[in-house]
Amino acid sequence: MSDEAVPQDKLIMIVDDEVVIGLDIMHLFEERGYRAVTASSGEECERQIAAGDVPDLILMDINLGPNRMDGRETTRRVQEYADIPVVLHSAxxxxxxxxxxxDMTKYGYVHKVPGNGEFILATVEMAFRLREREQMYRDLSAHINDVREEQxxxxxxxxxxxxxQSIVALKMNLTMLERATAPAETTPIIATMREALDAASSKIRTLIRELRPPVADTADIVEALQWHIREFEKTFSVATQFTSEVERVILGRDKSLSVFRIVQEALTNSVRHGNPSEISVEVGLEESSLVVRIADDGYGFVPAENASKESFGILGMQERAQRWNGSVTIESNSRxxxxxxxxxxxxxxxxxADS
Ligand SMILES: Nc1ncnc2c1ncn2[C@@H]1O[C@H](COP(=O)(O)OP(=O)(O)OP(=O)(O)O)[C@@H](O)[C@H]1O
Ligand SMILES: [Mg+2]
Incomplete structure (x- = not known):
């Protein structure tokens, strides 16, 4: 036995319509300390996962028989239940x-030929390492977000x-000064100073709101979003509708803040890039998820084409959602x-509930 760590806790699902091949590979994995199960069709794979038997990785055949779900479709469907890494396997x-x-998200591709066992094992090991890195990157990015929010x-x-407080004090001093001095000469100067202080106050309020969004003070994300959208509408003069299926949603501070920052970025993107005449924000519940839809009638864009190294907004939204095992999807077109x-x-x- 070599000094490799034995991956005892990892469960691999082999999806192959050729049952004998599936069993062969299952034994191969078991010999190396993995736990393994098989599914002889995409449908069976989905059933098992829907029933809660979620593997740590799937070795997925691409073609799964005529008139059957293929590996691509199966992957798409199981990803709706859980974010499972998939290694493709095909003859x-x-x-x-x-x-x-x-365009599938995959963690490797192995050629299905007899005697390829070591290659399968190496690819799967690499896929697990890749997944670990990905997790580290997500944790790090969540941590950086937390640190930033704390700051x-x-x-x-x-x-x-x-x-x-200093501004409040200065304003009071101005009032005292006004009372103590001869009005003719000082009044215009004091008025100018008061205006400058008011402008500073208002700037400070905006800054504080930006730094410490209302979710920090209310546990209810619906209320926080409503509040933000009213302010947003005033600041950018874009008609923004807010509707919610529910009256209150208490998420907990960190999760609320994630949702809030996602909506904030989506709204900012709309006014920055889309020049919309109207934006709508809808909060709803779907099964056991909170769903927020932000729609604008602006220019639209092609998501993949606009992925640049300098753009972190969309990436940030996705990371914030992934942190809670959620997702952010974007549909966009010029129409x-x-x-x-x-x-x-x-x-x-x-x-x-709203009743
Ligand atoms: N609502 C929208 N309407 C039109 N284009 C959009 C919209 N949202 C995003 N985009 C396009 O997608 C690109 C990427 O958006 P993203 O938020 O990631 O980056 P950014 O806004 O350019 O920069 P930042 O990192 O500051 O957010 C934008 O540059 C823009 O071209
Ligand atoms: Mg942006």
Whole structure:
């Protein structure tokens, strides 16, 4: 036995319509310390996962028999239950087969030929490492977001308590000065100073709101969004509708903040890039997820084409949702504009329905 760690806790599902091949590979994995199960069709794979038998990885055949779900469709469907890494496995290496899998998220591709066992094992090991890295990256990015939010909250408090208080004091001093001096000469100067202080106050309020969004003070995400959207409408003069299926949704502070930042970025993107005449934000519940849809009637864009190294907004939205095992999807075109749908799973026991 070598010094490799034995991956005892990992469960692999082999999806292959050729049962004998599936069993062969299952034994191969078991010999190396994995746990393994088989499914002889995409339908069976989906059934098992829907029933809660969620593997850590799927080795997926691409073609799963005539008139059957293929590996691509099966992957798409099981991804709706859980974010499971998939390694593709196929006897076919022709262009059409490979092309079919191009836009799939996959963690490797193995040629299904006899005697390829070591190659399968190595690919699967690599897929697990890749997944680990991905998880590390997500954790790190969540951590950086947390640190940033903490810093923001700290700065908001300092600005409020320190700068804000100084401005209040200065205003009071001005009032005293006004009473104590001859009006003719000082009144215009004092008026100018008061205006400058008012402008500073208002700027500070905006800054604090930006740094410490209203979710920080209310547990209810619906109320926080409603509040933000009213302010947003005033600031950018874009008609923005807000509707919610439910009156209150209590998510907990960190999750609320994630949802809030997602909506904030989507709204900012709309006014920055879309020039819309109207935006709508809808909050709804779907099974056990909170769903927020932000739709604009602006220019639209082609999501993949606009992925640039300097754009972190969309990536940030996705990371914030993934942190809670949720997702952000974007549909956009030049005819109807852009729709951002954020979905965050939640156990709604604290929910108060709109009745
Ligand atoms: N609602 C929208 N309407 C039109 N184009 C959009 C919309 N949202 C995003 N885009 C396009 O997608 C690109 C990427 O958006 P993303 O938020 O990731 O980056 P950004 O807004 O350019 O920069 P930042 O990193 O500051 O957010 C934008 O540059 C823009 O071209
Ligand atoms: Mg942006």
């Amino acid at each position: 076919y290496t022709d262009r059409a087969t490979i092309q079919k899998t191009r 923001n909250a700290f700065m908001a408090r300092e600005i409020h308590d320190d700068v804000g 109807t504009g852009t729709v951002v749908t954020a979905m965050v799973p939640h156990d709604f026991e604290h929910l108060e």
